[in-house]
Amino acid sequence: MSGIKAPVLQWLRSCFSGKGFPWFALVCMLTATTGLWQYAEITLINQSLDRFHSRVEKQKTGIVNRLQDYIQALHATAGLFATADEVTRASWHDYVSTLKPERYLAGSRGLGIQDPLGKVVFIEPPGDHLNADPVLRMAMEQARDSGQITLSRRITSGLTTDALEPANFVLYLAIYQQHEPVDTIPARRRALLGFAYIPFRAAEFMQSVLAEQVNRDVVIELFDGKPVRENLLYSSTSSDPATRYATERELAIDGHIWTLHFRSTPEFEESTISWLPAIIRFGGMALDLLLFVVLFINSNRLRTIRELTVRLELTDENFNRLEEHLSGAVFRVKPEFPWQVQYIGHGIEALTGIPQERFLTKALSLDQVIHPDDQARFTAAVTEAKTRPAAFDVTLRIKRDDGRILWSNLRGRVLYDESGTPLWLEGVMFDISRFR
Numbered sequence: 001m002s003g004i005k006a007p008v009l010q011w012l013r014s015c016f017s018g019k020g021f022p023w024f025a026l027v028c029m030l031t032a033t034t035g036l037w038q039y040a041e042i043t044l045i046n047q048s049l050d051r052f053h054s055r056v057e058k059q060k061t062g063i064v065n066r067l068q069d070y071i072q073a074l075h076a077t078a079g080l081f082a083t084a085d086e087v088t089r090a091s092w093h094d095y096v097s098t099l100k101p102e103r104y105l106a107g108s109r110g111l112g113i114q115d116p117l118g119k120v121v122f123i124e125p126p127g128d129h130l131n132a133d134p135v136l137r138m139a140m141e142q143a144r145d146s147g148q149i150t151l152s153r154r155i156t157s158g159l160t161t162d163a164l165e166p167a168n169f170v171l172y173l174a175i176y177q178q179h180e181p182v183d184t185i186p187a188r189r190r191a192l193l194g195f196a197y198i199p200f201r202a203a204e205f206m207q208s209v210l211a212e213q214v215n216r217d218v219v220i221e222l223f224d225g226k227p228v229r230e231n232l233l234y235s236s237t238s239s240d241p242a243t244r245y246a247t248e249r250e251l252a253i254d255g256h257i258w259t260l261h262f263r264s265t266p267e268f269e270e271s272t273i274s275w276l277p278a279i280i281r282f283g284g285m286a287l288d289l290l291l292f293v294v295l296f297i298n299s300n301r302l303r304t305i306r307e308l309t310v311r312l313e314l315t316d317e318n319f320n321r322l323e324e325h326l327s328g329a330v331f332r333v334k335p336e337f338p339w340q341v342q343y344i345g346h347g348i349e350a351l352t353g354i355p356q357e358r359f360l361t362k363a364l365s366l367d368q369v370i371h372p373d374d375q376a377r378f379t380a381a382v383t384e385a386k387t388r389p390a391a392f393d394v395t396l397r398i399k400r401d402d403g404r405i406l407w408s409n410l411r412g413r414v415l416y417d418e419s420g421t422p423l424w425l426e427g428v429m430f431d432i433s434r435f436r
Contacts, residue, residue, distance in 0.1 A: 036280050118140060206234045221262075341360065353401035391411065
């Protein structure tokens with residue numbers, strides 16, 4: 001297993017220290033930053049769309065619920081005529097008051113009764129009256145024949161008032177005589193007693209539904225049928241600026257279709273702006289470039305170290321070859337007694353008979369191979385070298401491991417740190433016994 005790991009680790013080191021690695025890393029980091037930036041952009045857009053559609057659904061639900069209140073009021077009115085023998089103006093007034101008009105009639109112009117010919121019989125609260133209008137006549141006939149709630153199309157002249165709104169509409173429900181069959185269209189026409197109706201001004205209706213916050217966030221346009229300008233019932237703004245978010249919803253009211261067109265307002269779009277994608281984009285790119293510079297410098301440094309290591313290995317190899325031809329050994333020791341060894345060449349074994357490892361593992365120090373009678377002379381030579389400073393050159397006796405005594409010449413110098421404190425004593429020792 002270790003045999004497999006070594007080549008793999010070597011390959012990884014070569015990849016991470018290669019010239020192309022910083023550029024490869026830069027491409028990867030920029031790709032990741034771009035992906036994260038786009039993800040943040042898409043997430044922000046989706047969140048904004050969710051907020052926008054939430055407001056749209058809130059408005060649509062409000063309109064549907066309000067229309068259901070009106071429809072409930074019309075059915076209750078039909079029930080009144082189905083059970084009462086006679087409905088007078090006073091009883092009608094009392095009945096409408098009990099309907100909770102602030103809820104069931106909010107946003108409308110009241111609740112009224114028309115005879116079969118369309119003449120207004122009652123209207124509470126008193127106010128607008130319906131004029132003859134082909135659109136209204138068509139809606140009444142549809143209500144009469146279907147027996148269902150009928151919503152008129154858009155009208156602009158159906159309410160008599162001094163301040164007409166641009167568009168209006170009316171909800172109708174036919175009222176039939178008691179105990180008369182109404183299972184066919186001819187039967188319903190014969191049994192027709194009149195109509196319960198609720199007239200509206202579109203602007204008042206929509207303003208009663210719109211929530212204040214939603215109204216600030218969303219522009220709403222209500223169309224009677226297709227969303228074209230001539231079918232416009234209501235618009236919450238008079239301007240038509242470019243918008244970022246828009247959607248449409250349809251409302252089916254007993255077969256009649258309204259189209260709701262929603263657009264986001266500038267205030268809403270401004271509230272969805274976030275600096276996070278820009279921070280991710282530009283901040284991420286700046287960080288990518290910074291990491292690239294670090295990797296680039298580190299890669300160059302690693303290559304330099306690797307080249308120096310190769311040179312040192314070659315130097316050590318040449319030095320070891322040179323040392324093999326010498327009758328001695330190089331050494332580096334502490335500059336004070338007992339001259340603890342930091343490094344000593346493998347030639348020490350030939351010189352003293354003691355393996356190199358015993359010195360390198362601190363089992364032996366240099367003083368233990370110097371003859372006791374020569375210790376003082378060696379110390380004096382080193383002291384003089386530190387004082388001048390100068391190189392030292394001293395001849396003394398060496399004790400071999402087998403008990404023999406050799407003559408050796410030690411030459412070297414003292415190494416200092418930046419403050420001038422002696423750090424090491426390094427030199428070389430030769431066997432000169434044959435010259436003595």
